[in-house]
Amino acid sequence: MIRATGCVAILFLFSTAAADTAPTTRPAVDPVADQILRQCCDFLAQTHAFAVHAEIWKDQVLPSGHKIQVTRSLDLVLRRPDRLHVDARAHHKGRSIWYDGKTLTVLDHERNLYGVIDAPATIDQAVDLLAQDYGITVPLEDLAVTDPYGSCIKNVQAGGYFGDEPVLGVASRHIGFSTERIDWQMWVADGPRPLPQKLVINYKTEEQTPQYIAIFTKWDLMDHAADLPFQFIPPHDSAKIPLVPQNSKGRP
Amino acid sequence: MKTIKSISNAKRRGRDVSSPWLKFGFTFCGVLALASTGALADRGQGSIRAAARAEPAPHAEARPAPAPQAAARPEPSRAQPTRAQPTRSEPPRAQPPLAEPARGQPARPEPARPVPEARPDVHAAPPREAAPARREWDDNDEEAHHFGGFGRGVPARVARGVRVHDLPPSHREIDFDRHRYFLDDVGVYYDLEPDGQYLVIQPPLGVIVPALPDGATAVVFGPTTFYYLDGVFYVPQGGGFAVVNPPPGIVVPVLPSGASQVIVNGSVAFQFNGFIYQPSLQDGVTVYTVTPT
Numbered sequence: 051m052i053r054a055t056g057c058v059a060i061l062f063l064f065s066t067a068a069a070d071t072a073p074t075t076r077p078a079v080d081p082v083a084d085q086i087l088r089q090c091c092d093f094l095a096q097t098h099a100f101a102v103h104a105e106i107w108k109d110q111v112l113p114s115g116h117k118i119q120v121t122r123s124l125d126l127v128l129r130r131p132d133r134l135h136v137d138a139r140a141h142h143k144g145r146s147i148w149y150d151g152k153t154l155t156v157l158d159h160e161r162n163l164y165g166v167i168d169a170p171a172t173i174d175q176a177v178d179l180l181a182q183d184y185g186i187t188v189p190l191e192d193l194a195v196t197d198p199y200g201s202c203i204k205n206v207q208a209g210g211y212f213g214d215e216p217v218l219g220v221a222s223r224h225i226g227f228s229t230e231r232i233d234w235q236m237w238v239a240d241g242p243r244p245l246p247q248k249l250v251i252n253y254k255t256e257e258q259t260p261q262y263i264a265i266f267t268k269w270d271l272m273d274h275a276a277d278l279p280f281q282f283i284p285p286h287d288s289a290k291i292p293l294v295p296q297n298s299k300g301r302p
Numbered sequence: 303m304k305t306i307k308s309i310s311n312a313k314r315r316g317r318d319v320s321s322p323w324l325k326f327g328f329t330f331c332g333v334l335a336l337a338s339t340g341a342l343a344d345r346g347q348g349s350i351r352a353a354a355r356a357e358p359a360p361h362a363e364a365r366p367a368p369a370p371q372a373a374a375r376p377e378p379s380r381a382q383p384t385r386a387q388p389t390r391s392e393p394p395r396a397q398p399p400l401a402e403p404a405r406g407q408p409a410r411p412e413p414a415r416p417v418p419e420a421r422p423d424v425h426a427a428p429p430r431e432a433a434p435a436r437r438e439w440d441d442n443d444e445e446a447h448h449f450g451g452f453g454r455g456v457p458a459r460v461a462r463g464v465r466v467h468d469l470p471p472s473h474r475e476i477d478f479d480r481h482r483y484f485l486d487d488v489g490v491y492y493d494l495e496p497d498g499q500y501l502v503i504q505p506p507l508g509v510i511v512p513a514l515p516d517g518a519t520a521v522v523f524g525p526t527t528f529y530y531l532d533g534v535f536y537v538p539q540g541g542g543f544a545v546v547n548p549p550p551g552i553v554v555p556v557l558p559s560g561a562s563q564v565i566v567n568g569s570v571a572f573q574f575n576g577f578i579y580q581p582s583l584q585d586g587v588t589v590y591t592v593t594p595t
Contacts, residue, residue, distance in 0.1 A: 108347055145586065158588045161557075163570070165583040181355060185585035189348035204354040232353045251350065262347045289570035292582040 079209035083225040086211065090238040090246060091199035099129040099275035102245075103268040104190060106138075109260030117258045124264070128194050129272075131172045133280040136188055147188060148282040149176045155282040156186065156293060162285060165293025172196070185296045190264065193246070205229040214240060217247035218265065231255045245269050460490050462560050465499045478509045489515030489531040504575055505534060509545045523552045533558025533574050548577060548592045555589055557581075 094100075106122035122144075125137040132151035138144050143160040149169055154176055157164040167184070169176050174195050180186040188194070195201050209227035215237060216222060222237035232255075237248040251262040284290075460466060470486040477483075483505065484492040491509075492500040514536060518529040529536040529543060535552075536543035548554075561574035572579040572590070579590035 106348065156583055156586060158583070161581070161588050163581055163583070163588055177351075180586075181352060184583075187347070187349050187352040187586075191352070192350045195351065201351045201354070204351075229353060231356065232350065234350055251348070251353075253347070253353075260347075264348070291570065291588070294582045294584045296585070 078207060079203075079227070080211050083209040083211040083227070084203075086223050086225050086238050086244070087202060087209075087227075087236070088199050090236070090244045091197075091202060093244050094193060094198050094246075095196060097130075097271050099127075099133075099272040101125070101127040101268070101270040101272070101275075101279075102193070102266050104264045104266050106189070107261075107263040109258070109262075111256070111258045111260055115258075117260065124189055126190055126193065127275065127279045128173060129275040129280065131174075131196065133275065133277070134173050134176065134188075134194055135279050136190075138189060147180075147186075148280055149173065150277070150280045150282070153282075154180065154293075157282070157285070157288070162288040163291045164282070164284065164288055165291055166282075167293050183295045184293065190249075202227070218267065220247050222247045243269070243271070460502045462502050462504055464502045465495065466492070466502070467499055469500055474512075476505075476509055476511060478506065483509065485511060485515065487516050489517065489534060491534075505545045507545055507547060510539060510542045511536070511545075512542045514543055519555060521552060521554060523549055528552060530554045530556075532556070533561070550593045552592050553584070553589050554579070554592060555587070557590055 102125075104124040104126070106124050107119050108122070109117050110120050111117050121140065123139045125135075127133075127135045132149070134149040135147065137146045139159070145159060146157045148155040148157075151171065152169055153166050154169040155164055155166045170179055177188045177191045177194065180188060181191075192198055192201050206227045206229055209225065212224040212226060212235075214221060215224050217237045221240045223240050224235065224237050226233065226235040228234075231253070233252040235248075235250045236246055239245050239247050246266050248266065249262075249264040253260050253262070469484050469492060470490075473484050473486045473492070475482055476485050476491075482494070483503075484494075484500065485505075486492070491503050491505040493503045495501050514529050515531055518531040518536065521528045521530050526537060526549075528546075528548070530548075530552075535546050535548045537546050538544075557572055557579055558574045561572040561579060564571050564573045564578070566578055566580065569580070571581065573595065576595055578593050578595055580593065581588050581590050583589075
């Protein structure tokens, strides 16, 4: 026993000495940043239902090469595991998505046209179906999926914590992560409700590296949400049109 | 990574990090960014997850090649030396190389004009850029497509059938089939009326323009790239672009102005200039499949 203990002690001393002389191997993701992200995502994942409003600023690179910034208002309501409604508006235009556990509806507000498809059983499957088969990325879907942490941390190469900053007066913790294609930052409320207050995504591999900025307000956490917000009611004079999968677009 | 850690540690220790962006720890990824510019798919803004979906195959979703770049539109006076400067005091009808309708003489009707056959020249390089079709699911991007001249602001489009007293300051003359038409920068065609006003018209088939109007969108259909703007289809021909009929089945992103709603086989559709524009949602945006009536 004494012999074994001595060996462990020698090994410890050796490893300590080696650590003092060899270059320190730092983790790619700052543990503090990882912890903040995990707290935020776990809190979101445990929330049965919520609604949030987001003001969106996103860069748009024109064919002329000029980069402009367009704005959107976005409202997201969900009830886990099978209800989701996203409403994206720009002036009187915009598009909305309703998912009621059975069908997915996409409405083009400007033209008053909508398409409906059969939907899978969960929000995760629904947003994946829209993205993979129909070419529709649900904005801010990261907040809606079952495992926000796993979704966000996937492919992250590096991450850091950049201190505490207020976002619209809410004390927040500023974290940032990098993947091969995007850099993204999040400001997470400091306190018992670690909710995202701001998100910035930098599409660094696109021309002129456009950014997507979302400021979150009006967080409403609910134990239960009624069915009504997730049910699509066709607007007056609207018309149903086909929602065409990506692999069956009309081509000669 | 070291930079990120250094900034993070410095902040936690209360040190001043006055220019975080300069020291932002993601700079090590900048090399990758520059090396793979344009690799991200057009769709997917607003989602970290969407980028993650795309990352396993970074080169599989190359941005569609923009329409071939060509020389900028020549100044009207240089492109057509015989053309008079478009001033209000001197209307273009003052210098007629062709049979020009004089005021008081009906320029039309000219029924049953033979329409020269416009064959797509699939090998010709378009002489100016057309807008690539970048569309996000929540975009309302028609404005952007017409945002061609930053300095000039958003040009106004005049609806067909409208009569105007004067041509836009910037326009060109198009001679076709012994008749003179006028085309402004945003693809609106005008015809001189007997009363001296100008009527906004749908251009006749076969008209060849030297350059595409601002906002024309490239639409690939089979081996041919068509260019579309507000119900007018162009194909490269003879160093310019000829107005042609759309091939049945071509999909366009925007409905022509003035299209009227009809019901086809129980579904809503739109009719314009002898063609049906059948709407559908593709990639989350409304597009229109064009077929003859």
